[in-house]
Amino acid sequence: MAATISKIIQALEPSATLAMAAKAREMKTAGKKVYDFSVGEPDFTTPQHICDAAAKAMADGHTHYTASGGIAELRSAVAKAYQQTHGLEYGPQQVVVSNGAKHSLHNAFTCLCDPGDEVIIPAPYWVSYAELVKLTGAKPVIVPTEESNNFKLTPAQLRAACTSKTKILLLCSPSNPTGSMYTPDDLGALADVVLEKNLLVISDEIYERLVYGDNKFVSFATVRPGLAERTVTINGVSKAYAMTGWRIGWTLSPLNIAKAMDSLQSQETSNPSSISQYAALAAVSGPQQCVGDMLKEFAKRREYVQGRLAKLPKVTCPEMGGAFYAFFNVQAHLGRTYGGVQVNNSADWCLQLLAQQGVATVMGSAFGAEGYARLSFATSLDVLEKGFDGIEAFLKS
Ligand SMILES: Cc1ncc(COP(=O)(O)O)c(C=O)c1O
Secondary structure: OOOOOOOOHOOOOOOOOHHHHHHHHHHOOOOOOOEEEEOOOOOOOOOHHHHHHHHHHHHHHOOOOOOOOOOOOHHHHHHHHHHHHHOOEEEEEEEEOOHHHHHHHHHHHHHHOOOEEEEEEEEOOOOHHHHHHHOOEEEEEEEOOOOHHHOOOOHHHHHHHHOEEEEEEEOOOOOOOOOOOHHHHHHHHHHHHHHHHHOEEEOOOOOOEEOOOOOOOOOHHHHOOHHHHHHHEEEEEOOOOOOOHOOOOOEOOOOHHHHHHHHHHHHHHHOHHHHHHHHHHHEEEEOOOOHHEEEEEEEEEEEHHHHHHHHOOOOOOOOOOEOOOOEEEHHHOOOEEEEOEOOOOOOHHHHHHHHHHEEEEEEEEHOOOEEEEEEEOOHHHHHHHHHHHHHHHHHHO
């Protein structure tokens, strides 16, 4: 007899991004040429001084359990880096180190949400937010934003979405999947509503270091007095230091929330990998030139992607302020056939683009925005060029 899976897990949507990446991998294994723009993962190798720090940690015997919330040196280094960059003081005990920023988000939702609580998530949203909220029994309240407003939540939309059950606002800037960024003024105006409605905020700042042109990153907790007491800031090494596989993320939060997350983690996973923590320590407290070098490369790719998108007929895409994603509008290209196959929605469109041209993107519907597709440009210019040739050929087909 097959075991019955719990209702809460049955209701969980598997990650569409990982599903598209798996399909792309399947095609590659079958010998097909695939241009994979599905996964948000830098294609650079982790900088050498970080790898060396991991090797040294092993040689020095740092191969055992650590404190559940992370080694003291890393917690202090994160707090110090945040103070230097953003000017807010956090003690090391207010930093909880986890197995990637996704785990930090899971900890935060689990420690803050009770069944029935509402969490406001602006759409388009990163695929995991709503699922992580659902795991707690709380309700994700999806608030659609407008492409014409660069996919940013307005204070009026936030106010209108609040009910007596609203507990948390989730913010992600720079955004996955759109690359859009809130200005300091935008954040200030949202913060006024947060204070008025007495909300908590989970601010996902994992793309903080990947910001282009004149865009200025501002950490949400700093834009009004009193926000640090109601904000859990999420960050980590995955994106800025090309360390997705090391699985280190963290939170900065009020002490009582940090203690709760530390205690949850002590029962769930004990601690993040000791070796990865020493690698992350080298990333945070070592030379930062590597981040600038990778950013320069991303900036070239972003410019290239914007140029190619602008040339696609009847495709629109707001300028990307940060991160490494383009979220483009393909509504004008739905409701017709491609190579004899009817394509009615963004999922059909992405699946046929993959099947017919070997270009892997992710359907907007997975991010709560039908009629769009997401493309990650964390890949080489050469691959981008060939992939865009494929997209052009697909639109003409
Ligand atoms: C917005 C956002 N938050 C969090 C994460 C998770 O990061 P990590 O790999 O450190 O778990 C990602 C990864 O794609 C992301 O895009």
